[in-house]
Amino acid sequence: MNGGPVNGGPVNDGPVNDGVERYEEELWEAATAGDEYAAIDAAVSALDGGVPAESLILDVVAAVQARVGQAWADNLITVAQEHTATAVNESVLVVAAHHAATLQHGPAPVKGRICVACVEGEWHTFPVRLLSEVLRLRGWRVDYLGAHVPTSHLVPHLHRTGPSAVALSGSIAIHLPAAHASITACQAAGTPVLAGGPAFGPDGRYARRFGADAWAPDARAAADLLDRGLPRRGTPGDAYQADPEYVVLDDRAPVLVRDVMEELARHAPEEEPRGDTAEDAASVVGYLKAAVYVGDPGLFTSFAGWLAQMLGARGMPAPALLAALDVLAARLPGLPHAQATLAEARATLLA
Structure with a gap:
């Protein structure tokens, strides 16, 4: 089990393009059947049919992954089936983003560098993978560090690469103490922190409590915030003292x-x-x-x-x-x- 209430992707609160429902059903059938090639074909077909890459990622792939998580929670599919469908959707993300890049006219402009990682102990990588691919589509250079990134490894990477910001994801709230430590350490290294994921509360209350520079409810909102530039908070993360x-x-x-x-x-x-x-x-x-x-x-x-x-x-x-x-x-x-x-x-x- 996943250990807490979490779905596989961000909330779909952004615009939905006409016809994406058909592609969502095709991807759902392929992912739950474990048919990676059929799933990739559905995604490429959507791109070739005019569905924007960002909409495909956030309004189709993320929606299917959320359905997978709910089906597992409702005991309609096994853990093995949930893992299989997630692996298929991750493959679709990578292939779709690469295919979309080949359709662009010329190289995308590079806005800057963003580090994207899961907090220490967090193994749910799908949300950070979503964000990484969206940021790449928007012209950012992305260091995708994946799951379970200890703070002791993250901070040296920030010193070495000097990103504009670090996006930290937490899906399971049991990792909040580790998230607090990461936020504090990243800010001490001079890197602003964007927190995201359901672990930080439905309104980001724990991200604010820990002094994160910003919080986003989903990948689209996170990308928008980074495009605008993160505001620097006046309260550092080490100002919060946990209950003894x-x-x-x-x-x-x-x-x-x-x-x-x-x-x-x-x-x-x-x-x-x-x-x-x-x-x-x-x-x-x-x-x-x-x-x-x-x-x-x-x-x-x-x-x-x-x-x-x-x-x-x-x-x-x-x-x-x-x-x-x-x-x-x-x-x-x-x-x-x-x-x-x-x-x-x-x-x-x-x-």
Whole structure:
């Protein structure tokens, strides 16, 4: 499982060209069938038929990837099928962008250099791949660093290459502490930071809390911001101080994950893979830590509601997650913020 509520691409809130719905259905059929060649043919056909490359990427490929993520969350496709479809869509992105570049008249102007990377621990690369290809189409030189880029590796790259900005993506909120560290370190290196992805909250609240120079809800908005130039924020990322309870939770995390896993396993259907239960437990503890770190119980409550739906789709009885939250509450005496976060989530699930 992916470990939290996340879709495969940006929100499709931009313009949609006439006829892209047909190409979306063709790509959906090919991607979910694992037919890479058919998917690429559909994309090239759309470009040759006059669909602008950026619209193909953001209004077709991203839309299909979002449908793939939702189908997995609804237990309509397996993890293997989701991974296969994602791999197909990634291939389509690269081929479509290259084909579009060959159709351009002459080389695109180079606006500057942008570094694009996932924060440390983040393995969802599709959103940053989308952004990278859109930026290249718009004339930027892009350093695409891919998944799970440790801050200790990212900062030397910034010093060596001197990009105009770094775009950091986070899809899963358990990586917010690492994202905060990356934002602070990049700014200390003199590079403005554009944050994006659902990990930073639906309105970018955690990006602002961490002092990011800007936040974008999707690839189109991110590219527009970079085209205009990022404003420099007055508040550096190191101005935010995390809740001290986070350190305690982080220290106790291995034991907490074990206890939650054992509780979930007691309720799990016999056919439920043990690995899924372990990953669910790690996500529960990870989201609790993240919620305490940013001081927002709603972050954990939102995740708990999503996980309850996920578990229900896989046949896990409703009391399982409530029991797991009770186990956590019993293991965390003397941590009022963690207790309040668990209590809010429990009340919401009961309601």
